[in-house]
Amino acid sequence: MVLLDGTGNHPREILGNKGHGIDTMRRNSLPVPPAFCITTEVGTRFLTDPESTMDAIWADVLSRMSWLEGQTSRTFGKGPSPLLVSVRSGATQSMPGMMDTILDVGMNDDVEAALAVATSPEFARDTRDRFTRMFRRIVGDEDPPDDPYAQLRASIAAVFGSWNSPRAITYREHYGRNEPGGTAVVVQAMVFGNQAANSGAGVLSSRNPITGANQPFGDWLPGGQGDDVVSGLVDVEPITALRDEQPAVYDELMDAARRLEKLAGDVQEIEFTVEDGKLWLLQTRGAERSAQAAVRLALQLRHEGLIDDHETLRRLTPAHVQALLVPVLQPEIRVAAKLLAKGLPACPGVAHGTAYTDVDQALDAADRGEPVILVRDHTRPEDVLGMLAAQGIVTEVGGAASHAAVVSRELGRVAVVGCGQGVVTALEGKQITVDGYEGEVREGSLPLSAWSESDTAELRELADIARRISPLRAHTAGDYPSLDDPSESAVRSAMTAGTTDVVSDSPLRIMLTALRMAREDAP
Structure with missing residues (x-):
């Protein structure tokens, strides 16, 4: 178990991708909430013997939680200044959206009351509701226990176990990654983009991961948390909106992105939160790109x-x-075809086929050899089989950092996201062409030409x-x-x-x- 305070310089294979990025940022004095890492070695042992592994590490977990309390001057599970934590997966190689994360762990009646006094009843209730929904979905179909340490233990076990979720297995099999090891788990102090008027969350790519343009690219959501941004369930603003709303925070974020690019020698994807006007960096990794x-x-x-x-x-x-060298639509062909939907180009290329809105039906059609376009309100991690079977992906909601966008780029599937409500119904069953360069869906199977x-x-x-x-x-x-x-x-x-x-x-x-x-x- 490792404190991510920037002093250890442990390899990525031990800390996982997420822990390694946090440790790097802390070492370089960037604004990162304190965190510790339960290593990939523990994750591997957990898959063989879950209960004994949790028993063996629990004293160290409690010790590291005391360290987090000291770092934040907050107390886990009680007021007047409560500490809440996130419990995140951290595989050695990035697997976007394939494993689980649980936010706001440590919430109970006393903590909600303390947060209501310190901030607002609306913030406290919103945070409580977020935690309850996430805990039920990931840990089990029941309310979380009142004991914050019972919540923490169950959350750590659930995140370790998500290594063997069907979607994670499918993802690794697709890339021929049959490594037996498990994930690391990162426990990090929460910061809150849903706290105040000048708060929010976002995802920044230091350069455009779709076109390769040397300009910042990403999503910003005022008043939201990171899981809102990546879920694709809410409409987000372009990252330039943060520049207009909070220019000093934007400049600090751009400076951090340039520093991280130089350190890594690569384009970075950075998850961040702004809490009451203060920038916090939560994660950095090499950006998925077309x-x-x-x-x-x-x-x-x-x-x-x-x-x-x-x-x-x-x-x-x-x-x-x-x-x-894949063939593309020529301009005169494109503009002559009826425009059915327009959204954000999330992964370039051109694909055509029949629009399917149900994953199982899409899989059946693909098995018959039929070209498939998967059209969804938003994609979920469990949709990965349908995404693999499809030539193209279209969603009603979501931005450049949504699950659909990130996973489409990773899988190399043409994608257009955020096309607006009603697109699923309007496109179902039609022959369509998806243009991931222009962010358009046009009627028919349009001819292409190549370079x-x-x-x-x-x-x-x-x-x-x-x-x-x-x-x-x-x-x-x-x-x-x-x-x-x-x-x-x-x-x-x-x-x-x-x-x-x-x-x-x-x-x-x-x-x-x-x-x-x-x-x-x-x-």
């Missing part, structure tokens, strides 16, 4: 000197390149970099053996034969495959 953004952001970071040529290419895969590697400036630049590094250099012309098959087996055969240069119409994909194989084969 294939287009992955290419453009890797080049940006290289141009800025944050990563070198090797790291630039390490961040890209042949699949990223292939996604850039080639040599037509895209970013891909040409990457190919030039790769030729200086790759053990198998690929050219668009020249007196070299021909290799037009970018598959792993074809590339390996060429490398095994001692070939160093080939000519191909897929040069970048061939070189990225060769580089990955060389890394895997290295001792």
